[in-house]
Every structure is written in C-alpha cells, then in structure tokens.
Amino acid sequence: METKHSIYVDHAATTPVASEVLAAMLPYFGEQYGNPGSFHTVGKRANDAVITAREGIASLLACRSDEVIFTGSGTESDNLAILGYARAMAGKGKHLVTTSIEHHAVLEAMQHLERKEGFELTVVPVEKNGIVDAQKVIDAIREETTVVSVMLVNNEIGTIQPVADIGRAIEKLKAEGKAQYVAFHTDACQAAAYLDLDVRKLHVDLLALNGSKIYGPKGVSLLYVKRGVKLQPLQFGGAQERGWRPGTENVAGIVGLHRALALAVARREEDESHLRPLQDQLIDGVLGSIGKTRLNGDRTQRIPNNVNISFMDLEGEALLLYLDAVGIYASTGSACTSASLDPSHVILALGMPFEVAHGSMRFSLGRETTAEDITYILEVLPSLVERLRAISPVHVDEKYFESEESN
C-alpha cells in the first residue's frame, strides 16, 4: 500500500495551522510566558497580548471586546452558551429550540437539560436539502422559550442556515413583547472561514467559533455573549472571562485564534474563488463518473469547501480505508467510525434511510487543495467504489439517488 500521494481533504475536521499564525504564537511559548493575571511586568505583557487579541477579534465580529469570552473548544463554547443561559434563565422558562442537524455539542447539551433538568426541547426538522425553514424555527418559539440554537453552517454537509432571517424574526417577536426570554445562539465553527460573522448582521445573542477549523490552533475557542445576556458558569475558581470561564488564559492560543480569524477574514474572497471551482470539479466529476451517487445537502447554499456524497450499496468506513491506502484522507458518516455505532444523524435528518447514511463520504477541501488533487481523487475513486460494490449484496432503491437541486 505504498503511496506517494498525501491529499488531506478533511478540513472540516481540522485545518493545519497557518505559518503566520504559528509564528505569532511562538513567543508566548517562549520568552512571553507570563500569567495575564499577575501584577508585574511579565504578567502585564501577557495580559496586553490577550487584550490586543480580544479587541482585534471584537472588531472582526463587530462587537465590543467585553462580549468576547475565550474557552477551550467549540464544544465548550456551545455548552457554555446553552447550559449557561438555559440554567441562568430556568426561573423564567424551560423550553429550548434547535434543529435536527446541529452538532452534538448543541444537541447533547440540550438533551441533557431535557433528561436531567426538566427542560422541554423542540427539535425542528430540516428540509430535504439540509436547510431549516426559518419560519418553522420561529413557529416553535413559545413564551417560555429561552435558548434557540441554529448552526450557521452544518459540519457534515456544509449547508448554510438562514441564521440572520431567524435572528431578525426573533427581534421582531421581542419588539411585539413576545419571546422576551429568548437568546439566539449560533454555532459558527464551520462558517468562520467562509462567511461574514458580523454579529449585528446575523442578529444573534451568542456565537461560537474555534481556532482549529480556521487554520488556527486547537484547544482555543470563543463565545460571543451580547451585553445583557447572563450565563451561569460551568466551572468555578477565578475571575477570568468575566467569571463565566475561569482559568488561566491560553495566551498563545488566544493570540493564534485572533491571527487566524484576521487571516480568514482577509482571505475570504480569495479562499472562496480558489475553492468554488474545485468543489464544482469534485461534485460534477463524482456524480458524472460514478453511478448511484447522491450529493447530500443543497448544491449552492453550501460553503465552498464541502462535498458530501453518498455512494449507494457500500459502507463508508471501507471506502475511507481504501482511500487512506492511496493517500486520500476524507471522512464518513458511517456508523463504523463513530463510537456509538450510529450513522450520521445529519444524513438521516435529510429523510434518507440508514444505508444512505452508512455510505456517505465527506471531502472538505482547503487552502492547499489543488485541481491536480481533485483530478487524482476522481481518477482512483471509481475503481475503489466498484470494488466494494462488487462484493456487496445490497442494492439501495433508486429513488434515493437524486441530489437536491437548489431552487
């Protein structure tokens, strides 16, 4: 299984760290080792770095710097937003609203509140193209609703959700004196590299994004918390991050997160125009050359790096390993790669049967992906698919092959 190819198409899992991000971080592992909480020169230098990063990020999100809370991961930011706000508002209402395709960091946090803390949860299904109908989210909101959470971009199928529309509609409800306890949260982890994150335009109260999806470091994330929104902390022991997320700051990580986000914003158009043709090349190439395939999620309302295709009659993990052997690193919604042995809840939420979810593959492209990489993928993929189909006894009904065309 020797191979000279090494084609990483799993950028939705994580991205490499951009060299200038790494360079910006390095001093804080070395001579700038201070604790920002220390009352001396060494500490103050570290504190200045955190302040600069916080202010820089605030201007990129169009918010105030005291509205930016640093945490340790996207999951933690989602958890803090949902558990933190729901618990702080439990005296006012105990109803939560989200969608069927959210990340587990959102879904499981809400299910935990439902099972253990007496909350009611409404999970709004998405349309067949993997996009939630904004009106259905609004219709689910009641007087006692507190957290409404809708991701900006889905992590598996890359579909862009109508967050701004929902945010505006919630503001309208509030102006009419309704839904007064609602805070609107969006998980923007997959969106941060590609979409405008101006929180005023998104009309959100809470927003999570992390470093490891935007060519920044792992282990650092942020939560935007609009002024006036109160959270109950998940951990205790200090005054850092307004007491909502105590613990010594990850100075190097915070510096890196700022630099990565600034870079992503500066490169947004460049990345988009680099990735969009590659995305088209891969989608058209696979659907055109391999039968019984289906693009999962809307063709156009998706970020430019995501290609998610179901290959009928085969199991995703086997294809993943065959691809790995020829130097292509992708991801699958197959149950076999998840600890729970459940197939992708996102593909199932599109109304697809289990076997379609088991055969789904996600290729998420990145800054380093080239047209030659895509050509190579298209060269080797058909024979690998053929091999697995040849030994498969399963034949999925043809009605599931059609991809969703956007209107």
Next chain:
Amino acid sequence: MADYKLDAVKGRQGDVSSQTGAESWFYSDVVKEHFFSPKNFVMGEEDMSAYNAIGKVGSPACGDELRVWMKVDAETERIQDFRWKTFGCGSAIASTSMASVMVTENGGMTLAQARKLKPQDIMERLGGLPTRKFHCSVLCDKALRDAINDYYRRTDQFDKIIVAAKRLVDPVANVTDHDIEEAVLDGALTLDAVQQRTKVGIGNPTCLPAVEELIRFYREKYFGAD
C-alpha cells in the same frame, strides 16, 4: 525483561496499529491483508446455483449485511468452498475473509467443527480487532451457523438443525437474549457497551426498553445488584 513481547501481543487486542514499524494503522497487518485483498468473495452477479447452503445475517440498516454460500461434500460433510458478499466496514470484510479461509483450509472443516468456530477464534487469527469492532466478527460467525442449518434443512437432517433456544430481541440486527447475555458476561454492562458489541437496536430503537431490561437482569444475575 521477557514480558515486553507479551505486552506487545496484548496491545494488539485493542486498537491495533501496524506491526511493521514506522507507519501506524488502525488494523493489524493480517486484517489489512484480508481487507485489501479479500479471499473467496463473490464478485458481482456470479452464478451461485452450485452451492448447497446459504446463510444471511444483518441488514444494511444496521451497517452490516452478510451473505455466505457453502459447498458441502455430502459424504464427509466437509466445507469444500465458502464464498461471501458483504455490505460492511473494514473489519467485517477482513473477518469474513478470514473465516472463509479457516473453514476451507486443510481439506475443510466438517460442519460439526465449523459450528464450534467462535468469533474469538477468527479474531485471534486476525491479530486482534479494535474493541468496538467485535460485532463484525460476530456477524460472520452467525452467517456461518445460518448456512450450516440451511445445509441440514436441504438435506432433510432436521434433527441436526440447531435453532438456538433463544428469544429474538431485535429482528433487524438479529440479536437474541443470548447475545445480550454473552455481551454482559463479556463485561458490557451498559446499553452503550452492549450496543457496541451487538448493534442491538441501532436500526430498530423500539426494542431498546426490552434490551435495557435484559441488561439489568443479566447484570444482577452475574454481578449482583447495583
């Protein structure tokens, strides 16, 4: 100082990486060999009418479906040929491939011998599988038993058919109360752990309350009350 080798062997029972050196991988070299070059599978739409026993287990809904075809010698009741098709992951492909080799090598196992083949035997020959992949080798063991019964049925040896005196808990994944009992005995004490072993309820969540009940029952039976 002799123990390091034992440790290495133990290490291969869990999440397995390549034993050849620098490149680490998820499966053992033997698994890799059987995964990338599977033996005895049925290619495409082959004519299988010459085979005198068929077995089937699983469904694509639970992520694995396996069909096997056997040619059994009427005189000796040895398995002369064993072929298969699977919709399954790397482990399912590799363990079925290995099972096909094991039942046909050295002149072929007799049906009585084949019936005694355990998932653990297949796994041992594979050099171990990641823990959460146990169920994949359980699958081909079940398909083999199903084919053995089918042979006896076709040859009117009804007394030799062993329809396990078990209760089917999940007809989709073909999991019985006996499977749950084995999983619990094997240390799977929670629903999650039992599901990892057996896939019970994955394609058929309606059976889950009954499964949880059984887990509680066997846990108390073998490990005492909580």
